[in-house]
Amino acid sequence: MLPIIMMGSMVGTLASITLPNLVLQFLLTLLMISLSVLAGLKGAGIYKKENIRLAAMRARDLPYDEYDEEMYRLQVERS
Numbered sequence: 001m002l003p004i005i006m007m008g009s010m011v012g013t014l015a016s017i018t019l020p021n022l023v024l025q026f027l028l029t030l031l032m033i034s035l036s037v038l039a040g041l042k043g044a045g046i047y048k049k050e051n052i053r054l055a056a057m058r059a060r061d062l063p064y065d066e067y068d069e070e071m072y073r074l075q076v077e078r079s
Contacts, residue, residue: 049076 016024056075 052076 015027019027052075
């Protein structure tokens with residue numbers, strides 16, 4: 001196992017033993033909420049990039065395989 005995973009499991013085990021169940025539940029709930037928000041923000045960013053790419057393709061009437069990747073990269077950098 002990776003050292004970071006082993007350290008995390010050791011800290012988690014110690015926290016499980018020492019902290020009350022209510023505190024653990026609160027901390028895990030905060031962790032899940034923060035991970036959900038981060039995943040949602042990343043998904044929104046990907047959605048925005050895909051829409052920019054689709055709009056550029058539609059403006060040029062190009063099928064996907066003929067689209068210039070360099071032009072796409074420039075448009076994403078501008079936004």
